[in-house]
Each structure stands twice: as C-alpha cells, then as structure tokens.
Amino acid sequence: MSNNFFFIGLPYAALVVLLVGSIMRYMNLGFKISSLSSQFLEGKELFYGSRPFHWGLVFLFFGHLVAFLFPRSVIAWNSVPVRLLILEVSALGFGLSALFGLLILVVRRAKNRRLIMVTSKMDVFVYVLLFTQIVSGLWVAYFVRWGSAWFPAVLTPYLKSIFLFDPDIAGVAAMPLSVKIHIVSAFTLIGMIPFTRFMHFLVYPFRYFYRPYQYVIWNWDRKKIRSSRKLVNGVRSKNN
Amino acid sequence: MDIRSQISMVFHLDKCIGCHTCSIACKNIWTDRKGAEYMWWNNVETKPGTGYPSKWEDQDTYKGGWEKNGNSISLKGAGKFKGMKSLFHNSNMPVIDDYYEPWTYKYENLFEAKEGDDQPIARPVSLITGEYITPKSGPNWDDDLAGSEDYAKNDVNFKNLSPAEQEAMFQLERITLHYLPRMCNHCLNPACVAACPSGAIYKRGEDGVVLINQKKCRAWRMCVTACPYKKSYYNWNTGKSEKCVLCYPRLEAGQAPACHHSCVGRIRYIGVMLYDADKIEAAAASNDEDLVQNQLDIYVDPNDPRVIAAAKENGIHDSTIECAQKSPVYKFVKEWELALPLHPEFRTLPNLFYVPPLLPTMAFVNEEGTYETTSENFWGAIEKSRLPMGYMASLFSAGNEETIKTVLKKLMAVRLHRREETVGDLPKEEAMGAMKDAVMDKEMADAIFRLTSLPLFDQRFVIPPAHREEAMEMLESTADVKGNSGFGFKEPPVRGL
Ligand code: HEM
C-alpha cells in the first residue's frame, strides 16, 4: 500500500505538478523566477559553498541521466572492475563535494544577519530536502554497493515503467530503506520545483550560447508602417 | 550605412556645482524602494577621488568592459565562456560593502523616547538588517576631499602619472577638484547587454535606451560585472538587476529625464544623435589612441542629404531627424568637438559626453599671487596646469593628451574672446590669436558661448516626439480592426451557435 503511494502516486503527482506548476509559474509569475543570488550580500564563502555544491550536483544529475538513458552502456563500461571503481569513486566524490558545498551554504546563511534577511521558509525547506537527498545518496553509494551496477538493472526499468504509464514497482519495493528514501526525496524535490528557488535551473540560459552578443529590440517595424500601400492588407509588425 | 537614432547627453563639467540635486531627483523617482536604497543610478563624484562603488574605474579588480583581442574585442570578465563557467559564483562581482550599507535613522525615537536627562537622538539603522550600525561609508563620502589620503590618493587615474606628478597634485597650493556626475551611458556597444545570459537586457531600437526586462532577469548578475561604469545594480531583495532607464516614460512624453530637468548648474544637455550602426564593431576595436576619433566618426551629419535619405529608409521619423539637426549634443560633440566620452578605453562606446573642466584645471597662481589668465602664459601653462594632462587624458581620451589639449585650448579661446568683447581689457590680437590657435572663428566662439552660458530650456533638451498618436499603428495595423465590432474586441465577430 505505502509502496504504491510512494512509488506510483508520488512520482505521478510530482511529475504532473512539475509540468503544470512550472508552466503556470513561468507564464503568470515571471517576475518571481530568479536564482535569487545572495552573492551581493556575501561573496567570499559563497565561492566555497556554491561551486562544489553545484558542480557536484550537475555531474550527479548527468550521471543519473546516463544510467537511465543508456543502461547497457553503463553495464558494458562496468565489465572491467577498475572502470567500475573509477565510476563509483568519482560519483562518491561529486556527492561529497555537493554535501560539503551544501554544509558551507547552510552555515554561511545561518551566521550572517544580512543573509537571514533574504532567507525564506522555502529556502530552509530546500536545504532540508537537499540534505536528505545528498546524504541518502551517499549512504546508498557506500552501503549498497555497487550502485552503477544495479541501477541499470533495477531502477532504470522502474523509471522506464513510470514514464511508459505502466508502473512496475516490484524491483524498488525490494530495495533497502536507504534507496527508498533517496527515491522518495527525489520525487518530492521534483514536485517542489515550481514552488521553490529550484525554478532557477529550469531557466538555464541555453540561448546565450548561440545568440549574438548585442540585442536590439524594435518596438515596431517602422518601415512597414511607413509604406501606405501595404497598410490595406493589414501588416502586423514582427514584434507584436 | 545603417542609420539609427540615439538619445545622447552632454555634461558641461565647468558648470557642475556638485549639489547632488540630480541624484536626489533620481532617487526619489526610481530607487527609493527596498533593495534599491543603495543604488544611485545617477551619482556625483569628486575627482580626484575613488568614486562609487569604491575605485570602480579599476578594471584589474572589477573586470568590467571590453578588451581588445587582435582585431576584435571580448568581454573582460563575462561572456559565453568566461561568464558561463562562473555562473555559480561570479568571481568578479562587487558586493554591498564596495558600495555602502544603506541606512536610515530611528526618527520615531525623537518622539517616543521616555523623558530623561538626555536629549533623545535618532540612531542610524541598517536598511538591510534593521540593526543599529555606524555608517562607515556612503555614496559620496569622497565629496570635496580632493586632498585626502583615503580618497584622492587612491584615485585609479593616477596609475600612469609619474611619482613627481602625483606628488605635485597634493601640494596645498595646487590641490584642485572637479565634479563628475555619472549615470548609465546607454552605450552603443553595451557590455551589460552582451553579458546577460538570459537576454533580459536590450537596447531599444528607436532611441537607444538600454533597459533590463525585469521578468526575464534571472539574477545571473553578469551585467554587474560587465558594466565598466558599474551602472547596473543588483537588487538584493527582488533578486533582479536594475539600471537607469533614462526616465523613458518622461522621454516618451517629451520631458527631459529627472536628473537633467532638475540640474541646478544647468550642465546637462540631451538630444538625438544619428549614427551608423555598421561602424560600431570596428570602432570598438580601434587602438587606444584612435578610440575617441573613431567613436566620433560613428555619428553622422544629420544635415547630409544622404544621411537623411538613409535615415528615412530605416524608418526614422522626420521629426526625429529634425531633432537631430537641432541637437545640442551634436553641436558639442561633432561640430565643436568639445565633449569627450568618459573612459573610452572601456570600449562600450558611451553616449554620455563630458566637456572637460577648464577651471580649476588650468588656473594657477603667479608670483604676484593672482591667477594667470593671459593667453601667452596660458598656452605655455597647459603643462603646468594643476591637474596634469595625463590625469585628464586618463579620464576622457584613453591617454591621448593631444585630444585634451585641443579641447582645453578651444574652451580658453572662447573665454578670451568673450572677455575681449565684454570687458575689453585684452588686446584684440590676443583673443584672435587664441581663436586661431584653437581653429575656430568668431561665430563658432559665440555659438559655443551662447549654448554654454545662455541656453534656453528647449535648447538644452531637444527630445523627439514619441508619436503616440501613431501608437495604434505601432502595435497593429488599423486595417486589421476594420469591420470588427469595436476596438479592444478580442474575438472575431462571428455569430454564436
Ligand atoms: C546548471 C544549472 C544551475 C545553475 C546555472 C544554477 C545557478 C545558481 C545560481 C546563480 C545561484 C545563486 C548563487 C548565489 O547566491 O549567487 C544558485 C543557488 C542555488 N542553487 Fe543552483 N544552479 C543550477 C542547478 C541547481 C540544481 C540542480 C540545484 C539543486 C537541485 C540547485 C540548487 C541551488 C540552491 C539550493 C541554491 C541556493 C544556494 C544558497 O544560496 O544557499 N541549483 N544556483
């Protein structure tokens, strides 16, 4: 019963909330989407917190993504024990880096009066959630070895079944508690994205890489307005 | 030729009295809000001095602006590579303490304090934390302190001066200062726009005003680093960056920006400049010594029939072209070549030009204890002026001292000419000689004099109409609505089922 709730109900609820919630927030509350940087109020300790935290998380995110999308390649890679070890150790490293960064971030915020002024209840919630997520992840990495070997075999099919609308939780139900906590906290995190500062990574500025540096906006296309011949046809300018 | 129109400004520094009225006008309208208290979109600095934020001109620390890279330019501290790899923590971002911690006073204590032996006081409290603080710096704490160890001695523009020259500037008889009002330059090659990963900052095509779309800003805070003038500010409360909007709602209504309108010294001029957008890239990548000249070459003559044709071709309104022809900025910058951009070496091609201060830069006392004013001594004295030419050149011409000298000569020639006209205590030849040296005739000298000293309101502020009457056509063709049931009707008038 509770398995059904945590591994079927929660994931679907989280995904629906993510989809609907983030679109609604983006459309209606655009002003409120921001990384809410606090570097302006404190810039030194942020370096030791934000960099290890984010780089750790970014690599871990892509690690999970690869294991989900290309399970066979991961298994193939792991066929040589040394390679398995390299993979596991680096994953553990990124996890520790994320944890280290998170701890610095929390301490930094707690001890600085200025930062407390810009800390919301949701920020505290986010810290708790991330702490649970990272610590459970590290626990799994250390005690439930070797993750990269069983993830493709157990979790990939489970996640796939979720996305194919044919949930099969037999595999996860048999996993140790630490893995379950990790999964539950992950889906909670996903579901909370629209209500927290997590929104900021959904708006990662990919466009910047291919747009020209300078950006000029014309309010209307005066060339078109000036040509009276076209007016009859009703020419709508490009920017409106 | 790609002709565009740009609202540009001239500040005549000889006329600035350092009253900060401009800053207050701006503050009252725009930045009197939580998170924005520390921002001074317009601020007035004393030079020599460190300015606001402290030592903003020092790009070795702040990494603002562009740097030359062969025949091209790249952002110094931001951009697609440098910026994006430090999104998580921006290595070159100033923090609140580089500006100052904003504060107010506990005024209510004056009324509510319990009766006692002491006079109640209003203690300062931080506008960030609400705690009692002792203010240690403010936006203009270098005001008038041109001889001070803390401020003047740390002026970044001394970098290229010899120790002897620096020493001389702090001799008591020579200490001098001038004011430098600063605001966003609404640059032609804005570093803030280029650095913004979200594409939230843009330049308006119609008038060149640079704005930040508050809905698109995501606090990647790259503009704060990139703007070499430190005129893009981060609002710590909203998590969005903000900057001078050139009072665009006022401009569109035909009024001058508040800082201009309120200027007590009447030092400010605003007007349209037509420019050739095709030349921007090459000009921004010129060698240091050509920067000023190449920037001036971007601006084109609004009376040239070819320019007018190209402008119309680009959809620039006749009334805007007319304003460009009457523009006081065009006169100061192009016709008379009296006004120079601030720190052109930042390569953003700023659209705010300064007429460098002649006095007190030039005045020095002779043996008799009076100010030296004759042209003979004056020309020779440029080198001896109180502020070394190298200092002025560091501010206004990327180190090119000749440019500064030429401007100062012109300014002095106008004065000698007017003195000869009105006081009449100078030999005519002397005034004529001075004008000849400065390559100007009597008409030009008089025109400069008039626009400097006796301009009417409408001559200082020549603002093109925004043509709101055409607003409907700006948004959509009126023909679209023909046959509809009324304006503002969203659904087509189709009979219901
Ligand atoms: C690649 C995508 C990401 C980018 C570009 C990004 C960028 C940022 C930036 C600019 C900040 C503000 C730092 C400052 O105070 O100046 C920030 C803060 C934060 N980010 Fe990210 N982020 C990304 C991914 C993530 C992910 C995946 C998570 C967690 C799931 C995350 C969680 C956080 C948290 C919790 C903070 C607040 C840190 C604090 O102030 O204590 N970010 N991020």
Ligand code: SF4
């Ligand atoms: S002065 Fe700074 S903020 Fe203003 S347009 Fe130039 S680069 Fe941007």
Ligand code: SF4
């Ligand atoms: S209001 Fe005018 S005179 Fe006064 S400080 Fe500002 S620019 Fe100078």
